[in-house]
Amino acid sequence: MGIRTTLFGPVWQSRDATTRADAVAHLHDQELIAELTNIARQDINANVRRAALQRITDIQTLNQCRLLDDDSSNKQLATERLIQMLCHIKTDKSMQQVSPIAVELLHDGTLSATKIESIAQHAGHRDLRLQAIKQVKRAGFLGDWLLQQSEPELQSQALDQIQKISTLERIAKTLRKTDKKLYRLVQQKLESLQPAKPGHSFGDEQALQLCQQLETLLKGHNQNQPGENNLNEQLLEVQQLWNTLSGINEQLQQRYSNTYAILKRTASGVYASEQPKQPEHETDRQQIQVEAEADHSLQHLATALGEMLLSNPKPATVENWRQSWRTSWSRLNAASAADQRLQENLRNRLIKYEQQQADTEQQRTARRAAIEQRIDNVNTAAEDGQLEAATNKLKALREDLPDRPHRKVVERLHAIDQQLGELRRWQRWSDNEQRIRLIKTLEKAIEDELNPDALLTLVRDARNTWQHLEQQEVKHGMRPLAKDHSLARQFKGVCGRAMGQARPFMDNRRKVQQERYAVIETLLDNTNQMLSQASPGAQELIKHKRILGKLFRELSGLPHKQRKQTADVIRKLMDSISVRLTESFSEAEAGKRKLIRQAEQLQHLADRQEAIQMAKQLQQQWQRVGPTSRKIDQALWEAFRAPMDPLFENQQQQRVEQQAERNEQHAYQTGLCEELENLAAAEDQQLQANAGKVDGVRERWPEQEVFDKRLKQRFQSAIERFNKRLKEWHAKQHSLQQQSIAEQANKLQQNLTIMLKSGKTAIDTDAEQQLSALIDLSNDELASRLEKHDTEARTMCITAEFLSGLPSPAEDRDARMQYQVARLADRMSQREEQQELSVELAGLERRWYANFPLSPNNHQQLNSRFHKALTAAQKLSGA
Numbered sequence: 001m002g003i004r005t006t007l008f009g010p011v012w013q014s015r016d017a018t019t020r021a022d023a024v025a026h027l028h029d030q031e032l033i034a035e036l037t038n039i040a041r042q043d044i045n046a047n048v049r050r051a052a053l054q055r056i057t058d059i060q061t062l063n064q065c066r067l068l069d070d071d072s073s074n075k076q077l078a079t080e081r082l083i084q085m086l087c088h089i090k091t092d093k094s095m096q097q098v099s100p101i102a103v104e105l106l107h108d109g110t111l112s113a114t115k116i117e118s119i120a121q122h123a124g125h126r127d128l129r130l131q132a133i134k135q136v137k138r139a140g141f142l143g144d145w146l147l148q149q150s151e152p153e154l155q156s157q158a159l160d161q162i163q164k165i166s167t168l169e170r171i172a173k174t175l176r177k178t179d180k181k182l183y184r185l186v187q188q189k190l191e192s193l194q195p196a197k198p199g200h201s202f203g204d205e206q207a208l209q210l211c212q213q214l215e216t217l218l219k220g221h222n223q224n225q226p227g228e229n230n231l232n233e234q235l236l237e238v239q240q241l242w243n244t245l246s247g248i249n250e251q252l253q254q255r256y257s258n259t260y261a262i263l264k265r266t267a268s269g270v271y272a273s274e275q276p277k278q279p280e281h282e283t284d285r286q287q288i289q290v291e292a293e294a295d296h297s298l299q300h301l302a303t304a305l306g307e308m309l310l311s312n313p314k315p316a317t318v319e320n321w322r323q324s325w326r327t328s329w330s331r332l333n334a335a336s337a338a339d340q341r342l343q344e345n346l347r348n349r350l351i352k353y354e355q356q357q358a359d360t361e362q363q364r365t366a367r368r369a370a371i372e373q374r375i376d377n378v379n380t381a382a383e384d385g386q387l388e389a390a391t392n393k394l395k396a397l398r399e400d401l402p403d404r405p406h407r408k409v410v411e412r413l414h415a416i417d418q419q420l421g422e423l424r425r426w427q428r429w430s431d432n433e434q435r436i437r438l439i440k441t442l443e444k445a446i447e448d449e450l451n452p453d454a455l456l457t458l459v460r461d462a463r464n465t466w467q468h469l470e471q472q473e474v475k476h477g478m479r480p481l482a483k484d485h486s487l488a489r490q491f492k493g494v495c496g497r498a499m500g501q502a503r504p505f506m507d508n509r510r511k512v513q514q515e516r517y518a519v520i521e522t523l524l525d526n527t528n529q530m531l532s533q534a535s536p537g538a539q540e541l542i543k544h545k546r547i548l549g550k551l552f553r554e555l556s557g558l559p560h561k562q563r564k565q566t567a568d569v570i571r572k573l574m575d576s577i578s579v580r581l582t583e584s585f586s587e588a589e590a591g592k593r594k595l596i597r598q599a600e601q602l603q604h605l606a607d608r609q610e611a612i613q614m615a616k617q618l619q620q621q622w623q624r625v626g627p628t629s630r631k632i633d634q635a636l637w638e639a640f641r642a643p644m645d646p647l648f649e650n651q652q653q654q655r656v657e658q659q660a661e662r663n664e665q666h667a668y669q670t671g672l673c674e675e676l677e678n679l680a681a682a683e684d685q686q687l688q689a690n691a692g693k694v695d696g697v698r699e700r701w702p703e704q705e706v707f708d709k710r711l712k713q714r715f716q717s718a719i720e721r722f723n724k725r726l727k728e729w730h731a732k733q734h735s736l737q738q739q740s741i742a743e744q745a746n747k748l749q750q751n752l753t754i755m756l757k758s759g760k761t762a763i764d765t766d767a768e769q770q771l772s773a774l775i776d777l778s779n780d781e782l783a784s785r786l787e788k789h790d791t792e793a794r795t796m797c798i799t800a801e802f803l804s805g806l807p808s809p810a811e812d813r814d815a816r817m818q819y820q821v822a823r824l825a826d827r828m829s830q831r832e833e834q835q836e837l838s839v840e841l842a843g844l845e846r847r848w849y850a851n852f853p854l855s856p857n858n859h860q861q862l863n864s865r866f867h868k869a870l871t872a873a874q875k876l877s878g879a
Helices: 003-008 017-026 030-042 046-053 059-068 072-087 092-107 113-122 126-133 139-148 152-161 165-175 180-193 202-222 228-243 250-268 282-293 296-310 315-330 337-383 387-400 407-447 452-475 486-532 538-553 560-600 608-625 630-641 645-680 684-700 709-758 765-775 779-804 810-829 837-850 856-877
Strands: none
Touching (some): 017 046, 030 046, 046 059, 046 072, 072 092, 072 113, 113 126, 126 152, 139 165, 202 228, 296 315, 296 337, 337 387, 407 486, 452 486, 560 608, 608 645, 684 709, 709 856, 779 856, 837 856
């Protein structure tokens, strides 16, 4: 064990699920192998449990995971692994241990029909196959499975479950030559399932087949094909099958008896003359009588002719018989009357035979011509590339051909088969090219991350196209593409990847559909509650009907199973609303007609003002009545308005005059707005002069109600724009003035510094006027003056720092405290009005520059301190 394992534990116990899953899937640690069962049951991550399931072979664990795992993929994997393990069991002891699990698996309804059929087909133990076949419903699979089994119990179980006649007929055709006993069981079940026909039974069909089999044997014997021993064995087998039949009609019984007797005599070397058959008609009795009176050799030939004619002999065989007859006739010393009658009778029989042969040959020629024509049609369709038509025609032709067609027909059919085979190869190549294009199209869509909805549609269309190709190939006589074919595997894989890429969208769409369905259910519940009210308003009914109509048009957004159910509920609700609307419309119509009658009485009132007031009241009542049907609502409104329109004609004239007055006032106010906007747009130098004009325009604005609020807003905006520009101009002028004062003060300070450094005689001429008051002072007086200025400047610094909230230096803290106390006392005594901060700062700045010059030693410190506090205070004031 490494140090990493010692410190952090095995890698398959990592906290990271991906690392843990990879370790469980690939490591061969014995401790891990021992813990696979617990991991598959208890790990919190589905991928880790899935990796463990891939390696588990314990059937009990697989069954528990199949039942208890909450991940659908893991359930499916556990089921597949469980089926795989069960199918590998071959011993009785192992099967006995897991039998309850197998029974539960097959009966709990979780397996699809395909998986159950797979178990029945591939399970190693017979008991598991037997349990599985009991759950199979598909008749075709049951028939194929029955043919593959050798145990009678399994065969009987499958046969009991088959109820489809076509399947029973198919397996009976196969069992007829391989398992006679099972064949008879299948025939008995067929007889029990098929409905009885008038004059016909299922036994008749089997009897007819046996008769035809005997006649085929008779024909083969006349052609010297089978030997006597072989014939005896076949007769014994047919006799055994005949004895199992019942309910056979007399005609078939007689046909069987006659043919069987002839073959039996042929097999034993005894001719029919030794056991004459029972006459059926008067002509047969006469024939027997003639033969009895005729010569023995002639009788022998007559019997041989009768047997020969039964087998439809060839002309050469008949000619050989004639030669024998002539020889025997020539040996007679004298032909008796019986011999003459026998010869005449046989001659008539030969004439009838020849006529039948001629008719048969004519029919054969016509049939052969028809077959040749049909072969030509198939050949033409094949040459034109009509593979499906040629295949169908060839299939129909083969069904109509005799058992042994002519050699030329066989050769032509073989040539057509080769031609169709070539066409099928080309068709398969073309279809595979189309399949390849389908696969590439899906791969390109996955690579391009196509819209999931479009991707699902593309997959569905591709599957339909693939299925259509397979159906067409079956129609063309080709086998469908094998499931293990490379193209089939590629197509299945790319479809799976596409569906996996679109699955999150499908899940999200399903979630959206469910949310949409919940919203629709809420709306439907609201509609039901509205209908449960005693008398809902017409507007409410119309509103809900419109909502239901909109929901009906949007049902495509619901899951398919809920779509029809919701549509039925919506239809019923809309029908109920329509009934209630009809009732509401009827009541509203009655109410409106009553108001129309009241409106018609207004013209008889002498007081017009009273009539107008009543008309207005009637209009209000009209609105409260509610809507009526669209067909009559407009007509009712016109009938209601007709008697009231004359009453409102004078009011209409007043409205016209009022409108004209409003238009005139609107034009006047518009002019004032334009004049004010022009004054506000003047040059900066004219703003101060325009201030009086603006006041004059403001005085001319009408005091009465303004009808157009937008004009009033426009007027106010123009005034505000002018005031803003004027304020900005004043601020600019103030800034220029302050800048000039600051420059003069700084220049004064610079001149003072020069004077103190170089003496009074070195003062600049430009500064003489400014420093004249200081030049005449003595040094002590000048020092006293500068000290006074410094003290005042320090006081103004304290004031600025107080206003800005900045701290004062330690040496000025006492002075600042005294300033704050004095300021508070002044405020409390109300000896001075409180000024705005911006105004106070402007005055303080003017006082600062008026206090210049300062002593050179303190100027830089005090000036920097003052302007720092002043700038901070101005930011607080918004200046």
